[in-house]
Amino acid sequence: MSGVEMARVSKRFGDVLVIDDVSLEVQLGEFIVFLGPSGCGKSTLLRMIAGLETVDDGTIYIGEQRVDTMPPGERDVAMVFQHYALYPHMTIRENLAFGLTNRRVPADEIAKRIEAAASSLEIEEFLERRPGQLSGGQRQRAAIARAIVKQPSLFLFDEPLSNLDAALRARTRIELAQLHQQLGTTMVFVTHDQVEAMTLADRIVVLNNHRIEQIGTPMEIYRRPATKFVAGFVGTPK
Numbered sequence: 001m002s003g004v005e006m007a008r009v010s011k012r013f014g015d016v017l018v019i020d021d022v023s024l025e026v027q028l029g030e031f032i033v034f035l036g037p038s039g040c041g042k043s044t045l046l047r048m049i050a051g052l053e054t055v056d057d058g059t060i061y062i063g064e065q066r067v068d069t070m071p072p073g074e075r076d077v078a079m080v081f082q083h084y085a086l087y088p089h090m091t092i093r094e095n096l097a098f099g100l101t102n103r104r105v106p107a108d109e110i111a112k113r114i115e116a117a118a119s120s121l122e123i124e125e126f127l128e129r130r131p132g133q134l135s136g137g138q139r140q141r142a143a144i145a146r147a148i149v150k151q152p153s154l155f156l157f158d159e160p161l162s163n164l165d166a167a168l169r170a171r172t173r174i175e176l177a178q179l180h181q182q183l184g185t186t187m188v189f190v191t192h193d194q195v196e197a198m199t200l201a202d203r204i205v206v207l208n209n210h211r212i213e214q215i216g217t218p219m220e221i222y223r224r225p226a227t228k229f230v231a232g233f234v235g236t237p238k
C-alpha cells in the first residue's frame with residue numbers, strides 16, 4: 001500500500017491544461033515535496049488530492065481508498081494553507097475542535113488532542129484568543145495544530161512557511177521535520193523554495209510547465225539533475 005498514488009492525472013481550467021498527465025507514487029510515511037516555479041500546478045495537484053479541485057482524467061488513491069470520486073469531507077487528509085484559513089470568529093480552541101465535533105469525536109478525546117497539539121506547538125496560551133489577536137507565526141502554528149488534531153493518514157501543506165519571516169520560517173521548518181519524525185504520517189509539502197525542499201524531503205517531485213521533470217531524493221536531484229530545467233532550478237554548481 002502507498003501513501004498516495006496518482007495515475008495519469010490531468011486537469012484543465014477552461015482550455016488551459018494545468019496538470020498534464022501526472023503519475024506518481026508516494027510511499028507510506030514518506031515526506032514528499034512538490035517543488036517548482038509559481039504557476040506550474042503545485043497547488044492544483046495538492047488541491048485535487050484534498051478534493052478542493054475536481055480531477056478531469058486519471059485516478060488518485062490515498063492508501064487503499066480511491067478518493068478522486070469521493071467528497072472532500074470524507075477524505076482522510078488535513079491541509080495547511082499559506083494563509084492559515086482559520087475561522088476568524090472562533091477562538092483557536094474552537095477552530096481546533098470544529099472538524100472533530102463534525103466527525104463525532106467524543107468531547108473528552110477532543111480536549112485531550114487539543115491539549116497535546118497545543119503543547120507540542122507551544123500555543124497553549126493562545127487557545128482562548130481569536131486568530132486576529134495572534135501574529136502570523138502564531139496563526140500558522142494554530143493551523144498546523146488544527147491539522148494534527150484530526151489525526152489524518154495524510155498531511156497536505158501548501159507553502160505553509162511562505163508568509164513567515166526568515167527566522168520563524170527556519171524554526172517552523174525544523175518543527176515540521178520533527179513532527180514528521182514523531183508521527184510517521186505521510187506528508188505532501190508544496191513549495192517553490194529549493195532550500196525547504198532539500199532540507200525537508202525524503203523525495204522531491206520537481207514540476208515545471210504542468211508536468212513532472214524529475215522525482216528523486218534531494219541528493220539525486222542535486223547530483224544528477226535529469227533535465228536542464230532541474231539543473232538550473234536547484235542551482236547545481238557547474
Ligand code: ADP
Binds near residue numbers: 040041045
Ligand atoms: P502553483 O501552485 O504551482 O503556483 P497553481 O496550481 O496555483 O500553480 O496554478 C497552475 C495554473 O492554473 C496557473 O496558470 C494558474 O493561473 C491556473 N489556475 C489555478 N487555479 C485556477 C482556477 N481556479 N481557474 C483558472 N485557472 C486557475
Ligand code: MG
Binds near residue numbers: 042
Ligand atoms: Mg500554489
